[in-house]
Amino acid sequence: MNTDMNKASSELGLLSVMGATVRREMLLAFRNPGDVINPLMFFVIAVTLFPLSVGTDENFLSAIAPGVIWVTALLAVMLSMDSLFRADFEDGNLEQLLMSPQPLYFLLLAKIFSHWLVACLPIILLAPVLASMLFMSPEGMLPLVLSLLLGTPVLTLLGGIGMALTVGLSRSGLLLAVLILPLYVPVLVFGTGVVQAAINGTAFSGLLALLAALFALAVSLSPLAISAALKISIN
Amino acid sequence: MWQWLYKLGSPKWFYTIGNRVLPWLWGVTGLLLVVGIIWGLGFSPPDYQMGDNYRIIYLHVPAAGLMKGSFYMMALCSAALLIWKIKMADIVAKAVAPIGAMATLLMLVSGSLWGIPTWGTWWIWDARLTSSLLQFFIFVGIIALRSAIESRDSAAKACAVLTLVGLVNIPIIEYSVEWWNTLHQGASDLSLRDSSANPPEIWIPAFFTGFGFIGLFFIGLILRSQNEILLRERRSQWVKDLLLTDNAKADTESGINTNA
Amino acid sequence: MPEFQFNSLAELLNMGGYAQYVWPVYVFFLLFCLFTVVPPAYSRRKIVKQIKARLRREENQ
Numbered sequence: 001m002n003t004d005m006n007k008a009s010s011e012l013g014l015l016s017v018m019g020a021t022v023r024r025e026m027l028l029a030f031r032n033p034g035d036v037i038n039p040l041m042f043f044v045i046a047v048t049l050f051p052l053s054v055g056t057d058e059n060f061l062s063a064i065a066p067g068v069i070w071v072t073a074l075l076a077v078m079l080s081m082d083s084l085f086r087a088d089f090e091d092g093n094l095e096q097l098l099m100s101p102q103p104l105y106f107l108l109l110a111k112i113f114s115h116w117l118v119a120c121l122p123i124i125l126l127a128p129v130l131a132s133m134l135f136m137s138p139e140g141m142l143p144l145v146l147s148l149l150l151g152t153p154v155l156t157l158l159g160g161i162g163m164a165l166t167v168g169l170s171r172s173g174l175l176l177a178v179l180i181l182p183l184y185v186p187v188l189v190f191g192t193g194v195v196q197a198a199i200n201g202t203a204f205s206g207l208l209a210l211l212a213a214l215f216a217l218a219v220s221l222s223p224l225a226i227s228a229a230l231k232i233s234i235n
Numbered sequence: 236m237w238q239w240l241y242k243l244g245s246p247k248w249f250y251t252i253g254n255r256v257l258p259w260l261w262g263v264t265g266l267l268l269v270v271g272i273i274w275g276l277g278f279s280p281p282d283y284q285m286g287d288n289y290r291i292i293y294l295h296v297p298a299a300g301l302m303k304g305s306f307y308m309m310a311l312c313s314a315a316l317l318i319w320k321i322k323m324a325d326i327v328a329k330a331v332a333p334i335g336a337m338a339t340l341l342m343l344v345s346g347s348l349w350g351i352p353t354w355g356t357w358w359i360w361d362a363r364l365t366s367s368l369l370q371f372f373i374f375v376g377i378i379a380l381r382s383a384i385e386s387r388d389s390a391a392k393a394c395a396v397l398t399l400v401g402l403v404n405i406p407i408i409e410y411s412v413e414w415w416n417t418l419h420q421g422a423s424d425l426s427l428r429d430s431s432a433n434p435p436e437i438w439i440p441a442f443f444t445g446f447g448f449i450g451l452f453f454i455g456l457i458l459r460s461q462n463e464i465l466l467r468e469r470r471s472q473w474v475k476d477l478l479l480t481d482n483a484k485a486d487t488e489s490g491i492n493t494n495a
Numbered sequence: 496m497p498e499f500q501f502n503s504l505a506e507l508l509n510m511g512g513y514a515q516y517v518w519p520v521y522v523f524f525l526l527f528c529l530f531t532v533v534p535p536a537y538s539r540r541k542i543v544k545q546i547k548a549r550l551r552r553e554e555n556q
Contacts, residue, residue: 337531
């Protein structure tokens, strides 16, 4: 009977299972819009704090704009990680996920992709608006969006590792930050590097390629670490 | 070889061998450090460029080595724990973490004190100082994760996963910091430019302190691991036997005597 | 054979003018040594005492 079930579910096909996972996550986000709105609002509010604290000098703001946008987006992604596994851990869905006959690797990828759609994509779409509010020069806009498009999935995947390690703990917010912020450094460095290079008028395609390499590495390796960490946390 | 590895995985064996090795280690380490430091401070010729300030190198470079070595050792132990489920590997990984963190701190302090006369400021966003700072954060993260998880088994495995994730990430972090540093300011690290201008004798004390640091590392490793072994095995017969005999008492309390 | 580079103790302490940088590093190294050795030795004493107390309690029962 068990083998029958395995057969039946494998006949479902990997893609359709991944699609179903994404649909489920989308539905959940739709019913609980806080998962979409809160990271976005954090991003907007935190960026607003900068002119209020460092002044409104146009030159200075435009000089720090790429860094401010990238750091704030990074923090927003990190703070959004809590909704990746927390609810599923509390209602037992995570255990179901681990026991599913489908390869965990792809289920996790689907889950992380949906989280990225929900939490990161709105931030990326709003980033140019906030960047121009900080007087960032227009040559940087497209590179900013491109670097965020390549960088935020890496942040989500690495954050997923940290989240999977700490999901069993009742209060994990600050611990998560301590664990994963050092790992975020390369993405931040190359992400802001892309924007700076574009603003300075130098070539940035090489840096985008480096970000793409980080992306490929993160997609291929972090689901393994996440599944190992989840199995440890569920025990 | 496998027999030896298997034995090393036994806490009892590790404990007793540790006690046998420690007195030798104390002697050799003390000798190496004393000779290296006196030689380095007093007998090495001054650097043709940096004068006597370069004498910091005899602690700075070994500290940097210990920082790297500690992390590789933790990564090795983490792999051993996750693949072969060797409990001893986790005990060692736990013991190494604070030593590595402190070595990183020593590297940072010596580097920034060295920087004051060289750069005119105690902190500079130099590639090596910055990646050491990040390495320090990673050590702290691993220690924090272990102390946050109550179940010992889960904590061990979670730390092992995090250590291996760190192992993959550290070269990337270092590469990115290197790139970032050359972007924002020309390479200005502490590396000994033109060290060939100095006579090779200048490096002799570094050998002594270097091996002294390794000895110190293993002393700390053995002492901390033995503590953890006693805690974990406190209900086992051999610990009872060990603590109930008087000879063993002196042995365990000082960690120096060998008359066990 | 290497020879002593300083003419007097005061000169050694002065470190060619770099005393305030060289010596703190060596002091910090001393702290590092103490950190490596003292806390584990201290907790060893505590652990052994605890286990012994427990063993004695069990014997008395």
